Amino acid sequence: MSVDQDRFSRAFSFVLNSGIELFPVKMKRRDTGVVAFRISKGGTAGNTLEAGEEVDEETMIYKVLKLGYAVRCCSVDGSIRGLYKPDQRSVREVLR
Numbered sequence: 001m002s003v004d005q006d007r008f009s010r011a012f013s014f015v016l017n018s019g020i021e022l023f024p025v026k027m028k029r030r031d032t033g034v035v036a037f038r039i040s041k042g043g044t045a046g047n048t049l050e051a052g053e054e055v056d057e058e059t060m061i062y063k064v065l066k067l068g069y070a071v072r073c074c075s076v077d078g079s080i081r082g083l084y085k086p087d088q089r090s091v092r093e094v095l096r
Contacts, residue, residue, distance in 0.1 A: 011061050012096045014084050022073035024060060039063050042070040042085055
């Protein structure tokens, strides 16, 4: 599963307990074609468009690292994808 490398943010990454490194990634919205970072406060239904926000990189960095929001992330090879946040149990560390 390939991922457009131009969609990755290299501002920070999450290292999972398994040692896999994930990067925030821009997602393309099917109905509008908008390409943006998707963030949410997490929790119940946090992984839905209705609960999330589509933002630029600067806003994503601030809300994820300072306010504890979750962001859609992906491994470089595209094999692992999901919604991750700094204080999540599966996240061992945040690299900047």
